[in-house]
Amino acid sequence: MRKIIGIGVAAAASALLLAGCSGGASPDEETAASSAELVIWTDAEREEAISAAATAFEEETGATVTLVQKNFEDLRNDFISQVPTGEGPDITVGSHDWLGALVAAGVVDTIDLGDKSSEFEPVALEAMTYDGQLYALPYSLETVALVQNVDLVGAEAPATWDEMIQKGIAAGTERPFVINTAGETGDGYTMYGFQTSFGAPVFVQDASGSYTSEVGMKGAQGEAFAQWLHANGSAGTGYLSTTIDYDINNELFASGKAPYTIQGPWAISSFPDVNVAVNPIPSAGGEPAAPFVGVQGFYLSSQSKNALLAQEFLVNYLGTEDAQRALYEADPRIPAWTTLGEEVASDPIIAGFRASSQNGVPMPSIPEMGSVWDFWNSAEAQIINGADPATTWNQMTTDLEGTLAG
Amino acid sequence: MTVQQVIEQDTPPTDPRRESHARAWRAHGVGFVVKVILMGVVNALGIMAIISALSVQSWLLVGVTTILLIAADIVYFTRRALPLKYLMPGLVFLLVFQVFVFGYTAYIAFTNYGTGHAGSVEQAVDAALVQGERRVEGSATYPLTVVERFGEYGFAINDGGDVRVGTETQPLQDAGSASGAEAPASVDGWTVVPRAQLLTDQEVQAAIEALRVPVSDDPNDGSIRTRDGSSGLVYTPTMLWDADARTITDTVSGTVYTADDTTGSFVAADGTRLPAGWYVNVGFDNFLRVFTDASLAGPLLSVTVWTFAFAIGSVVISFGIGLVFAIVFNDPRVRARKYLRTLIILPYAFPAFMSALLFRGMFNAEFGVINDLFFFGSQINWLGDPWLAKAAVLWINVWLSFPYWFLVCTGALQALPKDTLEAAEIDGAGKWRQFRAIILPLLLVSTAPLAISSFAFSFNNFTVIYMFNAGGPPIPGAPYSLGSTDILISAIYRVSGVAGGAADYGLASALSIIVFIVVGIISAIAFRQTRKLEEYQ
Numbered sequence: 001m002r003k004i005i006g007i008g009v010a011a012a013a014s015a016l017l018l019a020g021c022s023g024g025a026s027p028d029e030e031t032a033a034s035s036a037e038l039v040i041w042t043d044a045e046r047e048e049a050i051s052a053a054a055t056a057f058e059e060e061t062g063a064t065v066t067l068v069q070k071n072f073e074d075l076r077n078d079f080i081s082q083v084p085t086g087e088g089p090d091i092t093v094g095s096h097d098w099l100g101a102l103v104a105a106g107v108v109d110t111i112d113l114g115d116k117s118s119e120f121e122p123v124a125l126e127a128m129t130y131d132g133q134l135y136a137l138p139y140s141l142e143t144v145a146l147v148q149n150v151d152l153v154g155a156e157a158p159a160t161w162d163e164m165i166q167k168g169i170a171a172g173t174e175r176p177f178v179i180n181t182a183g184e185t186g187d188g189y190t191m192y193g194f195q196t197s198f199g200a201p202v203f204v205q206d207a208s209g210s211y212t213s214e215v216g217m218k219g220a221q222g223e224a225f226a227q228w229l230h231a232n233g234s235a236g237t238g239y240l241s242t243t244i245d246y247d248i249n250n251e252l253f254a255s256g257k258a259p260y261t262i263q264g265p266w267a268i269s270s271f272p273d274v275n276v277a278v279n280p281i282p283s284a285g286g287e288p289a290a291p292f293v294g295v296q297g298f299y300l301s302s303q304s305k306n307a308l309l310a311q312e313f314l315v316n317y318l319g320t321e322d323a324q325r326a327l328y329e330a331d332p333r334i335p336a337w338t339t340l341g342e343e344v345a346s347d348p349i350i351a352g353f354r355a356s357s358q359n360g361v362p363m364p365s366i367p368e369m370g371s372v373w374d375f376w377n378s379a380e381a382q383i384i385n386g387a388d389p390a391t392t393w394n395q396m397t398t399d400l401e402g403t404l405a406g
Numbered sequence: 407m408t409v410q411q412v413i414e415q416d417t418p419p420t421d422p423r424r425e426s427h428a429r430a431w432r433a434h435g436v437g438f439v440v441k442v443i444l445m446g447v448v449n450a451l452g453i454m455a456i457i458s459a460l461s462v463q464s465w466l467l468v469g470v471t472t473i474l475l476i477a478a479d480i481v482y483f484t485r486r487a488l489p490l491k492y493l494m495p496g497l498v499f500l501l502v503f504q505v506f507v508f509g510y511t512a513y514i515a516f517t518n519y520g521t522g523h524a525g526s527v528e529q530a531v532d533a534a535l536v537q538g539e540r541r542v543e544g545s546a547t548y549p550l551t552v553v554e555r556f557g558e559y560g561f562a563i564n565d566g567g568d569v570r571v572g573t574e575t576q577p578l579q580d581a582g583s584a585s586g587a588e589a590p591a592s593v594d595g596w597t598v599v600p601r602a603q604l605l606t607d608q609e610v611q612a613a614i615e616a617l618r619v620p621v622s623d624d625p626n627d628g629s630i631r632t633r634d635g636s637s638g639l640v641y642t643p644t645m646l647w648d649a650d651a652r653t654i655t656d657t658v659s660g661t662v663y664t665a666d667d668t669t670g671s672f673v674a675a676d677g678t679r680l681p682a683g684w685y686v687n688v689g690f691d692n693f694l695r696v697f698t699d700a701s702l703a704g705p706l707l708s709v710t711v712w713t714f715a716f717a718i719g720s721v722v723i724s725f726g727i728g729l730v731f732a733i734v735f736n737d738p739r740v741r742a743r744k745y746l747r748t749l750i751i752l753p754y755a756f757p758a759f760m761s762a763l764l765f766r767g768m769f770n771a772e773f774g775v776i777n778d779l780f781f782f783g784s785q786i787n788w789l790g791d792p793w794l795a796k797a798a799v800l801w802i803n804v805w806l807s808f809p810y811w812f813l814v815c816t817g818a819l820q821a822l823p824k825d826t827l828e829a830a831e832i833d834g835a836g837k838w839r840q841f842r843a844i845i846l847p848l849l850l851v852s853t854a855p856l857a858i859s860s861f862a863f864s865f866n867n868f869t870v871i872y873m874f875n876a877g878g879p880p881i882p883g884a885p886y887s888l889g890s891t892d893i894l895i896s897a898i899y900r901v902s903g904v905a906g907g908a909a910d911y912g913l914a915s916a917l918s919i920i921v922f923i924v925v926g927i928i929s930a931i932a933f934r935q936t937r938k939l940e941e942y943q
Contacts, residue, residue, distance in 0.1 A: 312636075
């Protein structure tokens with residue numbers, strides 16, 4: 001008998017608790033039935049700017065927008081793994097070079113900007129386009145450029161690598177030039193402007209500008225670039241060194257021990273005491289130096305249950321000059337919105353990076369790119385460390401082609 | 407034992423069955439109330455979990471939670487099963503955090519789950535259709551209103567002043583004229599769906615998102631679809647899904663992609679694949695790849711050898727250093743022993759990943775303090791040379807773990823039987839003889855099990871490797887760009903491709919299961935040896 005009482009009391013207690021929980025939840029659920037919710041993944045930098053656009057959207061449509069803050073590095077893998085299970089967001093912030101992997105995983109939906117597309121920088125839309133379809137609303141561009149110390153070498157842009165080194169030596173600093181190689185890891189990204197000036201792109205682009213999976217950096221041009229790395233590495237002039245990582249690079253430049261470096265806008269805040277000027281990257285191999293341009297934007301989940309609402313928010317709320325300006329102010333990168341880009345180009349530093357990005361090419365977003373970095377970076381590190389340039393470089397392109405084929 | 411106690415023990419208790427506090431109303435009764443409240447909380451949480459699992463249709467979770475909840479109620483409300491009442495919470499945690507995690511890893515190891523194989527067949531088909539639907543070039547954007555009649559949705563567009571209406575089955579046809587360039591505000595015979603409802607009702611959204619209204623009877627003219635519910639665009643599909651034949655046809659090139667359930671991809675006759683696939687069971691493929699793929703097997707073998715060298719070296723050297731320090735600081739002649747001991751265990755208190763990051767800077771050939779201070783500024787490339795890098799990694803791990811052995815050995819030394827040592831001294835044994843014949847064997851009995859767990863920890867010490875130099879320097883020509891200080895666990899991280907964006911979770915899971923088995927076997931053998939040590943003692 002007592003046992004039955006016990007179970008009865010327990011049941012009553014759990015019923016009470018359940019009622020307590022649902023008592024708070026049920027009015028919400030009722031409204032949820034009539035007002036949909038958009039879940040947006042963002043990183044800390046952009047959260048505030050998006051929430052400004054979200055407030056206007058909530059007021060006008062009655063929908064709720066929930067922002068979930070995550071580490072930027074986690075967004076891609078979490079998005080790929082959670083969208084298929086139905087746990088993913090409706091929209092996520094992301095970088096354009098994730099696109100290939102997102103398309104292969106089938107987790108992104110196409111978007112249509114309609115007439116708005118003319119408002120964006122062409123390179124930004126091109127970067128967010130995969131196989132002829134637009135997959136994201138772009139909002140910012142980023143690229144590396146030549147950052148120089150005005151007090152040591154003036155603001156004038158050197159045209160070639162040799163001219164820059166001459167000026168650097170004339171400045172009488174510890175080193176004429178410094179560049180991040182990510183330590184022993186190698187950094188093909190930062191070095192890419194010099195590589196393209198030898199005419200050795202990582203992948204061949206077709207007539208429309210889309211990347212094919214054909215490796216473009218093999219052959220004579222690639223070997224010439226490898227020779228250049230070797231000649232300026234530890235076995236040669238020593239201007240390139242695997243002892244330089246991101247922090248050491250910035251430290252050397254900030255303390256005036258090197259008048260030139262190649263860096264992105266994200267590093268400018270590390271040089272508070274330097275009078276900097278930003279210019280396009282000088283050519284080392286004769287052809288124009290085309291650094292990678294990265295584009296950030298907003299992806300739409302292919303499994304979104306609120307597809308119309310999400311499109312509405314993307315195109316009509318985030319795709320406006322005010323929202324783009326708020327994003328720029330929250331996280332100052334080169335805007336993808338053309339008129340805004342022209343407006344902020346009054347800042348000479350932004351103008352310098354913008355000029356560099358106009359020389360640049362979108363970083364490949366094809367899934368094959370994921371396999372490239374490790375091979376490419378480590379081959380560059382080995383050559384800078386004195387390995388035989390032609391052999392190492394050709395070995396790398398052969399391995400890479402093998403991996404891509406397999 | 408006093409007489410009084412014996413009598414009390416022998417007299418049967420007044421109550422034939424002594425009840426536990428958890429069900430007795432007599433005495434305090436508080437225990438029972440507490441139990442009922444606790445079980446109420448458990449039941450409430452369990453039922454909530456079941457409801458939320460039901461709402462996302464996760465049947466496995468519903469089943470497991472229900473069984474666990476019923477089991478908990480039976481265990482705690484029955485008079486029997488007393489041991490289970492104590493074991494139950496532990497068992498549940500074991501099940502959730504160990505058995506489930508391992509089971510799930512094993513399940514993934516037999517699939518091709520990864521980038522390009524992330525969802526189900528339906529999702530792969532959806533993706534192919536989405537990716538294949540193209541806007542008709544040069545087509546206009548029409549102002550659009552969503553309309554409804556007899557539960558069927560349709561679109562009404564303003565086509566340059568003419569209102570045209572259509573549904574999925576009924577191509578667009580004229581329905582009067584519109585003023586200006588606005589979307590039609592009302593359409594005869596149709597109910598206009600309010601925009602607020604359109605944007606907030608998920609069912610309506612899904613229906614509108616899927617709705618395609620043919621422009622004319624000719625399917626080649628394309629169909630109107632809307633992305634935001636207020637403008638219509640003309641699209642044509644380039645991919646056609648045949649559910650019966652399980653094929654996707656590219657209408658532009660005419661290529662037919664057939665669903666291949668062994669690889670989880672849509673494959674054409676010439677071997678090309680659609681980007682999005684689904685994940686399928688691939689049996690032992692992932693395990694076989696590890697052993698048969700020559701480009702993978704070779705480097706993995708050298709990585710394995712180094713992993714053993716690293717783990718054994720870390721344990722043996724740090725044990726040795728810890729023991730020497732413990733013996734030195736255990737000698738009563740050393741002054742300020744307490745302070746010295748505190749200083750020695752400092753590296754143990756510092757977060758390992760921070761230490762590894764700091765050492766990365768200190769070992770820098772050009773700017774690092776190690777070359778500056780200890781090698782008179784010569785440029786020794788610690789991070790670039792495979793052997794020096796191995797030495798540096800080992801050094802860091804020893805630096806991080808010797809304080810642990812110092813602590814353990816100090817404790818073990820202080821617990822040694824004093825009389826045995828005195829007896830040995832009286833028998834004329836020297837210090838070395840005492841150490842070799844008495845101290846070390848006794849010490850090993852208590853520390854050997856710890857050495858095994860320490861070995862297993864070093865074997866999988868991802869943090870130190872990854873934070874210090876990410877496994878570098880790279881081995882020229884190795885697949886996945888494996889480096890010469892990569893241990894198995896960091897090699898798995900590279901193979902998984904998570905960092906590069908082309909993830910292969912199946913292969914990585916298979917590798918981690920192999921590592922689990924290796925560590926398990928070694929631990930089992932080592933524990934047997936330890937038991938022998940105890941018997942010998």
